[in-house]
Amino acid sequence: MILQQLADAIEKGDKQRAIKSMRDLEADIHPEDILKSLTEGIRKLGEKFENHEVFLTDLVLAAQAAYGVAEVLEPHLDKERMKARALGTMVIGTVEGDVHSVGKDLVAMVFRASGFNVIDLGTDVPAKKFATAAKECGAKIVGASALLSTTMLGLSKIPRALEQEGIRETVRVIFGGAPVTERFTKEAGGDLYAEDPFRAVKIVKKAIGCV
Amino acid sequence: MCLGMVREMSPRERVLAAVEHKEPDRIPIHFGAPSSGIVEIVPPCHVTAGRNYGYTALVKYLGLYPPKPEPRMGSLNEVTNIDERVLERLHSDTRCLYAGTAPRKYMPDGSFIDRYGFRWYPLGPCYDVSGREPMRGVAKIEDMEKYPWPDPHDPIIGQGKEKEAKKLSEETEYWIIGVPELGQSLLAIYFFLFGYERALTDPVLRPEFFKATMDRMMEVQKGIVETFLQATGDYIDVFYLGDDMGTQTGPTMSLDFYRKHWKRYHKELVQHSKKFTKAKIQLHSCGSNWIFVKDFREIGIDILENVQPKPWHNEPWRLKRDYGNIVCFFGGIDVQELLPFGTIEDIEQVVKETIRIYGEDGGYILALQHTAGAEIPPEKIVAVFDGAYEYGRYPLPKEAEIDRRTLEKYPYLSPELAVDSDAPVPTCNS
Numbered sequence A: 001m002i003l004q005q006l007a008d009a010i011e012k013g014d015k016q017r018a019i020k021s022m023r024d025l026e027a028d029i030h031p032e033d034i035l036k037s038l039t040e041g042i043r044k045l046g047e048k049f050e051n052h053e054v055f056l057t058d059l060v061l062a063a064q065a066a067y068g069v070a071e072v073l074e075p076h077l078d079k080e081r082m083k084a085r086a087l088g089t090m091v092i093g094t095v096e097g098d099v100h101s102v103g104k105d106l107v108a109m110v111f112r113a114s115g116f117n118v119i120d121l122g123t124d125v126p127a128k129k130f131a132t133a134a135k136e137c138g139a140k141i142v143g144a145s146a147l148l149s150t151t152m153l154g155l156s157k158i159p160r161a162l163e164q165e166g167i168r169e170t171v172r173v174i175f176g177g178a179p180v181t182e183r184f185t186k187e188a189g190g191d192l193y194a195e196d197p198f199r200a201v202k203i204v205k206k207a208i209g210c211v
Numbered sequence B: 001m002c003l004g005m006v007r008e009m010s011p012r013e014r015v016l017a018a019v020e021h022k023e024p025d026r027i028p029i030h031f032g033a034p035s036s037g038i039v040e041i042v043p044p045c046h047v048t049a050g051r052n053y054g055y056t057a058l059v060k061y062l063g064l065y066p067p068k069p070e071p072r073m074g075s076l077n078e079v080t081n082i083d084e085r086v087l088e089r090l091h092s093d094t095r096c097l098y099a100g101t102a103p104r105k106y107m108p109d110g111s112f113i114d115r116y117g118f119r120w121y122p123l124g125p126c127y128d129v130s131g132r133e134p135m136r137g138v139a140k141i142e143d144m145e146k147y148p149w150p151d152p153h154d155p156i157i158g159q160g161k162e163k164e165a166k167k168l169s170e171e172t173e174y175w176i177i178g179v180p181e182l183g184q185s186l187l188a189i190y191f192f193l194f195g196y197e198r199a200l201t202d203p204v205l206r207p208e209f210f211k212a213t214m215d216r217m218m219e220v221q222k223g224i225v226e227t228f229l230q231a232t233g234d235y236i237d238v239f240y241l242g243d244d245m246g247t248q249t250g251p252t253m254s255l256d257f258y259r260k261h262w263k264r265y266h267k268e269l270v271q272h273s274k275k276f277t278k279a280k281i282q283l284h285s286c287g288s289n290w291i292f293v294k295d296f297r298e299i300g301i302d303i304l305e306n307v308q309p310k311p312w313h314n315e316p317w318r319l320k321r322d323y324g325n326i327v328c329f330f331g332g333i334d335v336q337e338l339l340p341f342g343t344i345e346d347i348e349q350v351v352k353e354t355i356r357i358y359g360e361d362g363g364y365i366l367a368l369q370h371t372a373g374a375e376i377p378p379e380k381i382v383a384v385f386d387g388a389y390e391y392g393r394y395p396l397p398k399e400a401e402i403d404r405r406t407l408e409k410y411p412y413l414s415p416e417l418a419v420d421s422d423a424p425v426p427t428c429n430s
Helices: A002-011 A015-024 A031-050 A056-076 A079-085 A102-113 A127-137 A151-164 A182-187 A197-207 B011-019 B054-061 B084-089 B141-146 B161-171 B187-194 B196-205 B207-232 B255-274 B290-298 B316-323 B344-359 B378-391 B404-409
Strands: A089-094 A117-120 A141-145 A172-176 B094-098 B119-123 B126-128 B175-179 B238-242 B280-284 B303-307 B328-333 B364-368
Touching (some): A002 A015, A002 A056, A015 A056, A031 A056, A031 A102, A031 A197, A056 A102, A056 B196, A089 A102, A102 A117, A102 A197, A127 A141, A141 A151, A151 A172, A151 A182, A172 A197, B011 B175, B054 B378, B094 B161, B161 B175, B161 B207, B175 B207, B187 B196, B187 B207, B196 B255, B207 B255, B238 B255, B255 B280, B303 B364, B316 B344, B344 B378, B344 B404
Parallel strands (some): A089 A117, A089 A141, B094 B175, B175 B238, B238 B280, B303 B328
Antiparallel strands (some): B119 B126
16 A cells, blocks of 8 residues: 555655655565555656656656655665666766756666666767776667757767677667657667657667567 | 738738738748857857858858858857848848847856856857756755846846837838847746756745745846836837747646746746837747647737747647637747758748648748757758748648658648647646
């Protein structure tokens, strides 16, 4: 019941209620079950976002609520076990020359909540840094976004940088951002395109055989 | 309603007719800042992938180089003083009159600081403040109050503007757009000050702080409006306000959220503006705005700019069908896909069809959906405006004359290619 309340509070972006619900939980409830509940809240919100029943404000408020819960929960999590059970590692960032972070942050949040291990490189990230980070952590996915029709042209450098690191064949590259299209993604050498975080999760899961 | 095409209208008559939902002699055209013109590339700004067009390339293409006067740029590097010969050549029916600002002072790293204290850093072809907001992390009211807010009665805002406005109004026949700095935005100023997430969440997570900040911001913005309009209000035809309420995939917030937290401030700013001018009110709002349009109209917006065809539920046919009788649309020509990647033939067909959809019974001013970036070749910009001039004569065709291949490339032009073409219009009950 309280787990359901937690999921509901996350979905509604009510940070205070989410944290209170979590504190009300019995001590013997496993932290991973709490995380599942958090994921369920985000998943439901995702469905509503896809149906345009909720919008950006709702997502950001839900993210704040989820981070609030995760912060309280963090000391109790078995991080190694979580990492081992993750669906895969994703390296994410905003393309070089572009410092816009909100869209990328939301994508990172939704991927984390969906069970991925996400390494966020931040904004204005050179292509080589994506490739180096992906190689170092054995990432299955590289996600990059651009807000401007000029900076998006720099996305094409990322698949080339992965090639130079010798890992292009093992990494799926997903692009997103306001001016980016499926056609552009293909022209720029990317593999996948999604117009919002929730579609991105579905597409990536399918691409790496998680569904 | 058709006025009867006996004579060529003056630009001002043409735009006014469209704004009042009457069919003019041809579709009115706007080219230029604040948000439907073109950028200029000036170091240290640059273009990442070698496409380096912009204003100078356009002027050269038109055989009008060097531009007169020397180009002056706004915060996003859009040219704010486009050469009169370029505006004439591109058939623009409008002219912009900007609030006065102090000359831009550059820092050694290429950044500059504006009236609000925002430090704009070079980013690709333009400037940006994201990630370096001056009050990022500030959450106490007393700290917010210590911020050096701009002086809303700085004489430079209106200095020389009355004379300039009077001259434009009395000695030209153009439609005069009065433009204060940054469109007197509210949501945008909030996120330039504190960051985007804070602008979206403070109304809920920090309600007292949000209210105190908005009260302070309104004092400043209303003061700037007053200073500018006291000098120009009698001469301008439309007053430009701006905020970006939409994103590509949907509105930034639900209608309920807007009504609860933001609408009152927009309304207050519009009402305050109307105390100093009889001009129409134009609201700039990027992205998906479909859910907000009735509320915008209710608070006194006459013109919605710059309608962008690709965001969610922002297609020309949907906006025209659902709100064509209550606001005039301004913009509509896609600079995200059509201009950077389309062919000249695509552009001609899309312009023609956009005019046909939006232009029925007036209510449309053709313009770029936003500033043309440096990656757009000049011949494509010219194709838009020559196309509008050629195809914009009334009476407009009743049936679409666009081929199927082009329609499939730009599906926003047809309800048949939309998944939810019959979505109900949001109601306005506040």
